[in-house]
Amino acid sequence: MALTSNKPRSLFLIPESSFRAIYNADALAKVAELTDNDGQIYSAEDIVSDPERFSDVEIIFSGWGAPILDEVFLSALPKLKAFFYGAGSVRSFVTDAFWERDITLTSAYKANAVPVADYTMASVIFALKRAWTRCQRLKEGLAPDYTRQVHGVYHGSKVGVISLGAIGQLVCERLTNLDLDVFAYDPYADESLFESLQVTRVDRLEDLFPMCDVVSLHAPWLPQTENLVTGAMLGSLPDRGTFINTSRGAIVDEAGMLEVLQARPDIFAVLDLLQDEKTYHTNPLTALPNVFITPHVAGSQGHECHRMGALAVEECRRYLNGEAQVTQLTRESAERLA
Known part of the structure; x- marks a missing residue:
């Protein structure tokens, strides 16, 4: 059921382990200020199995383990306008169907x-x-x-x-x-x-x-x-x-x-x-x-991961205020990411 608010509705679409690593208490508080968010974690299965419940969602915050954004998934989110990814490359989950929807997409690769x-x-x-x-x-x-x-x-x-x-x-x-x-x-x-x-x-x-x-x-x-x-x-x-x-x-x-x-x-x-x-x-x-x-530790570790969550939230603030995104991606730029 949709929350009652004048703010756009958002949700966290991310595995719990990634959610805990990327989004700290400060990020969660800012998300609550900017959007109508219940603070819960959802999966693609939750959304596809009950699309009516999420029909008014406009914004998604995600990170490592994001689901594939295919046509079936996107059809359950008819009002989705922005996807803020609190990690690096997006190539593993974006699809042609996603690009055709002209949804704003950002990545936290600069933070990483x-x-x-x-x-x-x-x-x-x-x-x-x-x-x-x-x-x-x-x-x-x-x-x-x-x-x-x-x-x-x-x-x-x-x-x-x-x-x-x-x-x-x-x-x-x-x-x-x-x-x-x-x-x-x-x-x-x-x-x-x-x-x-x-x-x-x-x-x-x-x-x-x-x-x-x-x-x-x-x-x-x-x-x-x-x-x-x-x-x-x-x-x-x-x-x-x-x-x-x-x-x-x-x-x-x-x-x-x-x-x-x-x-x-x-x-x-x-x-x-x-x-x-x-x-x-x-x-x-x-x-x-x-x-x-070293075993692949140069990238974000521990508290460093919170920098990516903070950037995802900042991207949302900019989006809602009509300001330029820090790392808005296009189909072409997403293909060049590591």
């Missing part, structure tokens, strides 16, 4: 970009100081090695960024604040973006690796980006170079990377992902001394 950029920044600093290698020496009972010069965090140290999406842009902004020399590769970005970020454009990906002390990957996983980073590129890193991947494992030729890291112990890899994330305990990369690996 923040912790990934933070993780990358920490990794860059540790890489330029050779922190992991020096830690390994101490664990092996070896004396601290001060004889080999480290790059350090200042002018003259060169960092390369692959792709200038939301994460890549944040990384560049943070890096330029550290007075580093930053280079970037993105064949789809306008020259104005490189200028605004104060980074030097590199036109060929294979040229980025030999010129940079650290290369960080932030390209989306698309059919055309699979195995984008080859073993030959990684092998062209300079002495004591570091490769960072917080994007997706499929974008890197994993067999080629393993071969290079085995042949060149001076190169270091910081990997938050593998092609098959079920192989963390058995993948030979994990055992290499020149690899630092």
Whole structure:
């Protein structure tokens, strides 16, 4: 039964675990201020099985585990006007039927970009100081090695960024604040973006690796980006170079990377992902001394997830006030998301 209110009716369409992770008490209070919302969690089955009960719903808040927005589901929500997704990519659940309805769709991918950029920044600093290698020496009972010069965090140290999406842009902004020399590769970005970020454009990906002390990957996983980073590129890193991947494992030729890291112990890899994330305990990369690996934790974790819920609520406020959305998606832009 619809709630009695002059505000548009909204509901949470999301698995309970995702709801608890993404929307905190502050977000729930703001949703209640902006819309007519009963604070309950619903599933697609709830809606499709009793469409009359939800016939006046105009706004949906969702997140990880959102159902497929197909024609059957949408027909049960004839007044749906806006879908605010408190997570990243929407490609797994939007359909042609959804786009044909011209429903406002936003994603919190820019909020999720923040912790990934933070993780990358920490990794860059540790890489330029050779922190992991020096830690390994101490664990092996070896004396601290001060004889080999480290790059350090200042002018003259060169960092390369692959792709200038939301994460890549944040990384560049943070890096330029550290007075580093930053280079970037993105064949789809306008020259104005490189200028605004104060980074030097590199036109060929294979040229980025030999010129940079650290290369960080932030390209989306698309059919055309699979195995984008080859073993030959990684092998062209300079002495004591570091490769960072917080994007997706499929974008890197994993067999080629393993071969290079085995042949060149001076190169270091910081990997938050593998092609098959079920192989963390058995993948030979994990055992290499020149690899630092984490189990896909660069993205939003713990309280960081609340940032995504807060953005979804802010998108709703903007929508109701007739203001521009932060991350409104179209069919074309949704296809480019990681």
